[in-house]
Amino acid sequence: MLMTLLFVVVVIAAGAAGGALSGLMIGGKDLGKQLAGMMGAFYGLTSTVPAAVAVALYFIFRTH
16 A cells, blocks of 8 residues: 555656656746746646556555
8 A cells, every 4th residue: 555655656746747847848938947847747747647546546456
């Protein structure tokens, strides 16, 4: 159970970091670095959180 929770936290952090970096690369000049980073982190999380929760639920409820 602890490893599953750690997995979800790591995946969420990686999704936010990846989204922020992508936002900086794509819209850093036009929107400003801070706004582009925040928006990228938000949109990065919108795809990683459902996937992380689905995989965590799979690992919790799988049968051996």
